[in-house]
Amino acid sequence: DAMVIQNPRYQVTQFGKPVTLSCSQTLNHNVMYWYQQKSSQAPKLLFHYYDKDFNNEADTPDNFQSRRPNTSFCFLDIRSPGLGDAAMYLCATSLPGTDTQYFGPGTRLTVL
Amino acid sequence: AQKVTQAQTEISVVEKEDVTLDCVYETRDTTYYLFWYKQPPSGELVFLIRRNSFDEQNEISGRYSWNFQKSTSSFNFTITASQVVDSAVYFCALSEAKGYSTLTFGKGTMLLVSP
Numbered sequence: 001d002a003m004v005i006q007n008p009r010y011q012v013t014q015f016g017k018p019v020t021l022s023c024s025q026t027l028n029h030n031v032m033y034w035y036q037q038k039s040s041q042a043p044k045l046l047f048h049y050y051d052k053d054f055n056n057e058a059d060t061p062d063n064f065q066s067r068r069p070n071t072s073f074c075f076l077d078i079r080s081p082g083l084g085d086a087a088m089y090l091c092a093t094s095l096p097g098t099d100t101q102y103f104g105p106g107t108r109l110t111v112l
Numbered sequence: 113a114q115k116v117t118q119a120q121t122e123i124s125v126v127e128k129e130d131v132t133l134d135c136v137y138e139t140r141d142t143t144y145y146l147f148w149y150k151q152p153p154s155g156e157l158v159f160l161i162r163r164n165s166f167d168e169q170n171e172i173s174g175r176y177s178w179n180f181q182k183s184t185s186s187f188n189f190t191i192t193a194s195q196v197v198d199s200a201v202y203f204c205a206l207s208e209a210k211g212y213s214t215l216t217f218g219k220g221t222m223l224l225v226s227p
Contacts, residue, residue: 030212033214041219041220042203042217042218042219042220043157043203043217045214045215048214050212088155090155090157092157094212095212096211096212097211097212098162099145099147099162099207099208099209099212099213099215100145100147100159100162101159101215102159103149103156103157103158103159104156105154105155105156106155106156108155
């Protein structure tokens with residue numbers, strides 16, 4: 001059974017056209033994370049939520065925003081995608097006290 | 113600051129060979145977690161193991177084994193009798209184990225297992 005679900009798996013957008021990626025979880029974990037991963041690189045943390053508390057990484061561009069309307073769902077909004085934003089976007093969840101993160105299958109974003 | 117080094121960028125082996133992926137870490141914390149994740153070509157990061165800093169026992173799970181040595185700050189991963197399905201990028205990661213912590217990833221090692 002899928003535990004961390006990301007939709008869509010592949011997303012194509014145009015330069016400057018806003019795009020939203022979604023993540024849902026059936027694990028009821030308190031913490032949700034968004035990562036950006038470019039080719040041949042490690043995942044780079046963009047931000048995370050502990051319940052409703054939002055934590056932005058210092059070097060995450062303002063172009064990236066996130067929403068978490070409830071425990072199960074988290075969204076990544078890219079307000080004006082540039083060519084450099086083409087990447088795999090990974091969502092993960094964890095329970096406090098374990099630090100073990102469980103990842104979704106990712107959304108591969110292409111910017112034309 | 114925490115740091116994870118995976119010096120091997122890419123390793124190629126032939127099926128049935130044993131292979132060891134190296135991971136060296138740096139941290140000032142006395143309590144921390146170490147992890148290994150597998151990322152196959154499909155892209156999903158798959159959790160393999162978490163090790164607490166107080167537990168230096170080696171772990172074996174099927175063909176996988178992990179060797180944790182605090183004296184050398186290493187947490188190496190060995191695959192015995194490798195298979196083509198083991199081909200993936202493997203990431204070692206570290207966290208502070210303070211309630212909840214973010215992961216510091218190494219740059220990953222790409223393992224190619226050929227028939």
